Amino acid sequence: MLTKRQNLMETIKGGNPDRFVNQYEFMEIILEAPMDLPLAPGPGTRIKNKWGITFEWPADQIGSFPVHDDEHRVLKDIEKWKEVVKAPSVFYTDEEWAPAIAHANSVDRKEKFVTAFCAPGIFEMTHHLMGIEDALMGLYEEPELMKELIDYVVEYELAYAKEVIDHIHPDALFHHDDWGSQKSTLISPAMFEEFFLPAYKKVYGFWKANGVELIVHHSDSYAATFVPFMIEMGIDIWQGAMTTNNIPELIKQYGGQISFMGDIDSGVVDHPAWSHEEIAKYVEIACKRCGKLYFIPNLSQGLNISSFPGVYEATSEAIDNLSKVMF
C-alpha cells in the first residue's frame, strides 16, 4: 500500500495510485506557525489584525467578514496607500515558533507533506484593505498604484515565506486566495494576467526554489478560465474547484500539468440537515465523473473541516468506500 504522500504523487503524476487521495490527508498543515491572524477566531468575536483590518464573526454566522464601513476601512484612498498601509513584522520569537517546529518535526515526511499555510492571498489582501468595490475599481482607475500595492503585499509574503521555510522546512504550501464567485471569476482573465499572475509567479517561484515540492492553491469558486495561469505560476493542485468548473473537462484538457481537488460543493452537502446518504451520492458522482488521475475528491471548504460537525468525516468515509469499489 502506498503512503499518503506516494499515493498523492502517483495521482498527480498520472501513475498508479492504489486508492483515491482522501481530501486533505496528504497534507499535515502546520497551523501553529505564528502569523498575522487573518480572520476573527470564532463566532461572536471581533479583532483588528496587524494590518489594521477589522474582522467580525457574528454569533449566528458560519464565518468571519472584514468590516468595511467608513470607520473601519483601512485604505480609503489608493493614492495614500504608502502612508496608510503598513505591513506587520514577519519576525517572531523562538518561543513563538516552537509549537510549529515541534509539529513539523513530529511528521513522518515519507507519509505526509509538512505543509505551510498562507492566508489571505494577494487579491484578498487588496480587498480586505480597501473593500471589494474600491479594490476592483482601483484596477481600472489607478492601475499603477494598485500594482505598487500588490508588489508591497508580495514583498511581505516573500519575507514571511523565508521565515516559514527557515523554521519548518515545509514540503508543501497551502495558499488561499479566492478569485471568483460560484459561476464566474471576479475579474477578467486579461486583468488577472496583468495584475496577479506576475505577483504569484514571484511568490510561488520563491517557495519552490526553497524546497517546497507542492503548491496547493485554494479558491472555492469558478476559476476554470484561470487554469492556464495557475499552471504558469506553479500551482500543482487547485483546491476548492467547484462543480461549476466542469472538472472532468479540465482534467481532460490540463491533467498532467495541474490536478483538481474538489468537485463536492460544500454548499450542497454541508448544511444543518446533512446526511450520510446525500454525501455518499455526491462523492460517487464526483469520483465517477472525474476518475482516478489528476483528481482529489474533496469538499470545497478551504481547510480540513466542515461548517457542520461530522460532514468532513462522513465525506472521508464515503471516499474510502468508493476507493474499495473503484480500485
Place this chain on the structure above:
Amino acid sequence: MAKIEEVKAKLEAGKAKLVPGLVQEALDEGNAAQDILQAMIDSMGVVGDKFSAGEVFVPEMLMAAKAMSKGVDVLKPLLTGTSTSSLGTCVIGTVQGDLHDIGKNLVAMMLESTGFEMVDLGVDVSTETFVNAIKENKNVVLVACSGLLTTTIPAMKETVKTLKTCGLTGFKVIVGGAPVTQEMADEIGADGYASDAGSAAVKAKELVSAIA
C-alpha cells in the same frame, strides 16, 4: 458621432471621468435631459447583458455604474420636477443570517441604473425590516431578496412568505443568489428570479410592468 452616442459608448466602457463632460456636451448640442438619461439607462442594459453573458466582469460593471452615476449628477438639476426614476421604488436586502453583499450591491446598482429608486437595507435583514421598509417608503413596486449561503434559504423562504401574506400589496418579489434557482423561487412563492445582476434588471422591469 453624435454626443449622445458618445455618452453611451463611454458609459459602456466605464469611463467615469469622461461621461459627465460628454453629458454636458450632449445637453449643449440640444438633447433633452430625459433623452440622455434614457440613453444611459439603455447603455447600462447593454453592460448588464454583457455581464450575464460573461463578456464583462465585476470591475467593468462597477465602472459603468460609476460613470452612470456621474452622468446623472449632471442631469439632476434639469430633471427637477420630474423624477430621475420612472419605475418606482425597490427595497433590496440580503436576508437574515447572511452578510454577503457583493451580489446584492451589484443588483442594486443595476436596478438603480435601470430606473428604480433604491432603498438598500443592507445585509442580515429581518423579515420585519423588509415589511417596515415597504410601509415607510412611497411607491414600493419591487422587493429584492438576496442570499448566498445555503443555510439562509429558510430565511429567504420565510421572508417571501411574510411579504406575500402581510396584507401589503402593489409590489412584486424577486429573489437571487448563489444557491437560488428558478425552481426554488417558484417553490417559495417569489414572483421572479434572476441568476445575476444583468438579468435581474431585465426581470425587474418585466415584473413591474405587469403591475402597471
